[in-house]
Amino acid sequence: MRIGELAQSCCVDADTIRFYEKRGLLPPPQRQSNGYRSFDTQHVERLAFIRHCRALDMSLAEIQRLLDAGSHPDADCGDINALIDNHLDTLRQRIASMQALEQQLQALRSRCGEHRAVEACGILNELTAVAIGSVSDGAGVEIGPGADDGAGER
Amino acid sequence: MRIGELAQSCCVDADTIRFYEKRGLLPPPQRQSNGYRSFDTQHVERLAFIRHCRALDMSLAEIQRLLDAGSHPDADCGDINALIDNHLDTLRQRIASMQALEQQLQALRSRCGEHRAVEACGILNELTAVAIGSVSDGAGVEIGPGADDGAGER
DNA sequence: TGAAACCCTGAAGCCACTCCAGGGTCAACC
DNA sequence: GGTTGACCCTGGAGTGGCTTCAGGGTTTCA
Numbered sequence: 001m002r003i004g005e006l007a008q009s010c011c012v013d014a015d016t017i018r019f020y021e022k023r024g025l026l027p028p029p030q031r032q033s034n035g036y037r038s039f040d041t042q043h044v045e046r047l048a049f050i051r052h053c054r055a056l057d058m059s060l061a062e063i064q065r066l067l068d069a070g071s072h073p074d075a076d077c078g079d080i081n082a083l084i085d086n087h088l089d090t091l092r093q094r095i096a097s098m099q100a101l102e103q104q105l106q107a108l109r110s111r112c113g114e115h116r117a118v119e120a121c122g123i124l125n126e127l128t129a130v131a132i133g134s135v136s137d138g139a140g141v142e143i144g145p146g147a148d149d150g151a152g153e154r
Numbered sequence: 155m156r157i158g159e160l161a162q163s164c165c166v167d168a169d170t171i172r173f174y175e176k177r178g179l180l181p182p183p184q185r186q187s188n189g190y191r192s193f194d195t196q197h198v199e200r201l202a203f204i205r206h207c208r209a210l211d212m213s214l215a216e217i218q219r220l221l222d223a224g225s226h227p228d229a230d231c232g233d234i235n236a237l238i239d240n241h242l243d244t245l246r247q248r249i250a251s252m253q254a255l256e257q258q259l260q261a262l263r264s265r266c267g268e269h270r271a272v273e274a275c276g277i278l279n280e281l282t283a284v285a286i287g288s289v290s291d292g293a294g295v296e297i298g299p300g301a302d303d304g305a306g307e308r
Numbered sequence: 309t310g311a312a313a314c315c316c317t318g319a320a321g322c323c324a325c326t327c328c329a330g331g332g333t334c335a336a337c338c
Numbered sequence: 339g340g341t342t343g344a345c346c347c348t349g350g351a352g353t354g355g356c357t358t359c360a361g362g363g364t365t366t367c368a
Binding site: 013015016019023034035036054059060061 | 323324325326327332333334
């Protein structure tokens with residue numbers, strides 16, 4: 001099966017498949033005489049697994065760990081459980097902070113009902129006032145969800 | 155005020171301040187004779203504003219739009235309202251999809267209570283089975299929140 | 309005097325792709 | 339035989355919001 005066919009069967013972009021191969025998530029497929037990739041059913045299953053995990057919002061590094069675990073069937077599955085638990089914890093924290101954010105934004109939005117001059121806009125005034133207040137507090141500001149997803153460990 | 159002092163007063167990394175300057179969110183400060191940046195209170199307020207908006211998870215582009223609006227005090231504030239409304243919508247959608255995800259992950263986690271051999275691990279088996287099922291369906295898999303935040307417009 | 313803390317610039321790295329340029333290959337059609 | 343269009347290849351750059359690094363200069367304090 002060529003890359004286009006695989007892409008279609010898993011609803012993935014061909015570029016994404018090449019990307020997974022380069023990252024080592026998919027084993028390098030055989031090549032036809034013209035250099036085209038030739039995938040087999042193992043690749044299909046593996047790609048589907050990867051996409052399913054991605055749909056559960058796992059990172060490629062986490063998926064790699066699952067794939068590694070899968071290739072040691074006799075090992076203990078504690079790592080897998082820990083991975084999922086960890087993932088769930090992070091997710092729940094993110095949901096909580098996004099809900100808090102929603103409250104704040106909703107309160108902010110209620111500051112300006114209709115169109116006014118920018119000068120009189122409750123939203124902009126509120127944003128400015130809170131920002132200035134936080135400086136004179138010396139409190140600083142916590143950056144919300146998504147912005148810093150604990151990615152860079154270096 | 156030098157960059158370190160500004161950084162501390164807003165709880166921001168000095169690198170982040172240089173980054174905002176490069177991106178045009180902060181106006182270029184004056185320079186001392188040795189080349190060090192010299193910030194004034196306007197910079198402090200502006201930086202605090204930016205950080206506050208970032209804490210509300212706005213993108214730098216959105217913040218730029220707010221700053222632009224702020225510098226035209228006589229204009230109509232409809233744009234600002236629309237921006238916040240839009241932001242709220244996106245946020246609510248993300249929360250909903252993350253909650254759905256939480257359900258799925260919780261169900262998955264309940265497949266394996268304690269330590270077993272990987273081979274017998276309910277989590278891994280479930281992941282594999284669902285993935286293979288979705289291929290034979292020809293259904294493909296939807297990628298969840300965060301992964302594709304409508305970034306690339308090009 | 310020397311060490312530590314601060315500052316500078318420019319570039320590269322992170323994540324998970326996506327898109328592009330500039331080419332090759334292949335089948336169908338005229 | 340030529341052309342068109344769909345597919346494939348590689349390598350590199352771009353996305354957002356920073357962070358880290360390399361390799362220097364400056365200031366401050368003991």
